[in-house]
Amino acid sequence: MSSELTTGRQMTAERTFWRKNSGVFLLLTPVLVILLAYVLYPNLQTLSTSLQLDGRFSFGHYSRFFDLNQPASLEALWGSISISLLTVVFSAFVGVPLAWLFANFNFPGKTFFSAVAVLPIVMPPLVGVLAFLFLFGESGILPRAIQAMLGLQSVPFAISGVSAILVVHVYSMYVYFYLFSLAFFRSLDPSLLEAANNLGASRWFSVRKVVLPMMTPALGGASLLVFMTSMASFSAPFFFAGSFRILSLEIYNTKLNGDLNLAVAQSVVLAGISVLFLILLRKYSERRRYVGGGKGVRRTPRPIASGAPRLLMGMLGVVLVVMLVLPHLTVILISFVKNGTWTWQTLPPAYTLENYLQLFQDPRVAEPILNSVKMATLATAANLVFGVAAAYLLIRRQFLGKKIVETLTMLPWAIPGTVLAIGLIVTFNQPRLVTAGQILVGTFWILPLAYFVRNLPLVFRSTYASLEQFEPSLEEAARSLGADWWFAFRHVMLPLIAPGVLSGALLAFVLALGEFVSSILLYNYFNRPVSVEIISQLRIFNLGSAAAYSVFLIVMIGIVVVVSNRFLGGRSRQLPV
């Protein structure tokens, strides 16, 4: 105890500083090293590569980007922006009314429908695209069914090109509008509308002058989020774009054509737009929300009791469910199709269990799954370690450079997958200090690294949200009861934040399992993941095998969703806004 008896005040103050901060340095150093080496460095490398021509500073690659004589890049930029704007508009038209219905009315099966409504968000983009191809494509089930029914010469409709991309985008992104609007409608104080009515406003007047203005933050946030997601979208353009140019895909094509420098310049432009929108989004979500904690009457959804509207709602619900579930069902159906048998028929003629059995019989078939599981596990484990450490530091400790750590951790979220992969290529296609002099590109490790970087914001964010809700006095209570930091961490903080952290990590794990965009740019034969194998199987028309791999991804996601909702409370915020 004599060490506690102090003599010089100066000495004590210094020792106190170290005692209070040694933990911070111990945690901060590895977090910072990882962030600088694997998040910041590749992005800086991308930027500097884009500004170098023959070893000298130059805007040469950018003048090629904006060259009106070779307008491919500009076309792609314009294509991305226009498709994204359309996606925002159509997603809003689907998502907002749906949220309004769910917030204001009770109808049979509502709980089920509202669970189904968010399904698209958990569908891996690649699998969604595949499903739409099977369903609505040139040789899709629906167009052919209508053709057969009506005895037409050719299919009456089929999605392709821009329309196909839009349909897939709206299918998967309307959910953002739905969720944002739902939250808004649920928290809207009905007494405001009552006040408007009381002051003589008609219903339409109060919607225009009260509801809509108050809703702008929610709508703005959703619009920006959808726009960003759509700009980064890769899978839908990959399948459907055809000759239409889209920037995220153009980067991939340029790189395949061997013009890495132009691909890098294109990446910087795309990343620039995304980061700009992230900044806008942050500004928007920091703006004061109008929805206050008023005490008034609780908003209770009105039941729809009368015949006709009830029937209408019921039908609408059924249509909705069919639309939302059909893609999943289609993929499951196709997974039982015998490879090479489905050609001109409306529905596949021959079914088999072979596609699944092969997973157990043929090591080459199981290999992509094993690869994906292995790489996703590694990436998620790293995400857990660094995501949790970064979130803990940011919430519970004061230190210089907090803002830097937060920005770096969230940066990969703003950077589209294509750009991220290009960054890893230009950085790790040569020996680097941070890889101990190894070339990572072409090795097994580049993919786990890509998955780690991509999902870092997600795990960070879900941990951050859990920690935010964690009452600091709980830790203090534990300390005052005699617990040291480690005991308090294990027995109080960990059990309380574990559900949020775990559901974030599980989501990161399944996203890594199905990750497509960075995989297709970075894989090699020996670490080829499930998503790449799906493409390979499609190329050789093994539709059944491709679908079986897809079902594996859907099932994994289903398990994660159920586990998160049932066992982990499922209320942690996953959307990193």
Next chain:
Amino acid sequence: MSRVTLSNLTKKFGEVVAVQDFDVEIRQGEFFSLLGPSGCGKTTTLRMIAGFEFPTSGHIRFGERDVTYLKPNRRNAGMVFQNFALFPHLTVFENVAFGLKARRVEKATIPDRVSKALELVDLGGLGSRQVTQLSGGQQQRVALARAIVIEPEILLLDEPMSNLDAKLREETRQEIRKLQQRLGITTIYVTHDQEEALNLSDRIAVLNQGECQQVGTPEDIYRRPTNKFVASFVGNSNILSGRVTMAGTEKVLQLSETWQLHVPPNTLSSFSKGENVWISLRPELVQPVPDGTSGVNVFQGETQSVSFSGAVLDYVVAVDGVSLRGRDLLGQDAFGRTAGTPMTLQVSPDQIHVFAEAED
């Protein structure tokens, strides 16, 4: 059980001084309150005693032991938090047992000690409940049991009543006091509620803007405030400005052109003639008397307002243009009077306090 000594305790957050040169010795077994408005530094002081904040300078001792920079888990100070800070994932039993487990107390003795602590706060038999299922009052008792089961040297209470409703507060207050006396544990209690502090404490320190204003027994604080802040913060007071003048050979307080207040000679012995002063006057010392009464400090005033609050009658009366709050404990003489009617009142001279004007 030990005494707690704070010497020159100072805490700065950047440029903001939260606590300034706080010096006090809290005696063994004493119930000691830190009283003051929000932002006065009382919670910061308590957090330094608990070890959640380290002082910028100064020392904290438990008995002879210097704990200034000791980690909170090495201090052996039980604490009840404002929001109770019960661990929501643990049962009542596990919450109370937490401190014993953290101290690696022999496992076999834990159940016994926990149930004893729970019985002490009248929660015997509720051990298996989830803390989230308990009422606010019960949660507060769990927090108390959790803090005392570790047999702390001192007990720290951070506004533990502020989350309870008014009636429950009254009951809980008495129970806390009884428990504290039974255990004989040195207790430091933080509150902004002066009634609570007066009611519970052996001694009180009144804090304002980081500085200790007065340390004393509840009676000291109420009857003999040492400055204007204490006089106005603890209980109700009329704070009037006046001047010391002479009426013959006697020093009196001149409140207006014509209004002179007589006070015992020693009240004004330290003030000189012509000095401007603050005068603190408790409302209950301003009593209505029947019209026509004569005597020392009897004045004519005009009733400005009367409000009925059950046991007492509060009124405001203007004497020569100076508004004065009065409290009629008998609830008779001012009753029925309405604003604008004249009132005769008498000011009892014994507990008038006078402070130099320079002080504020």
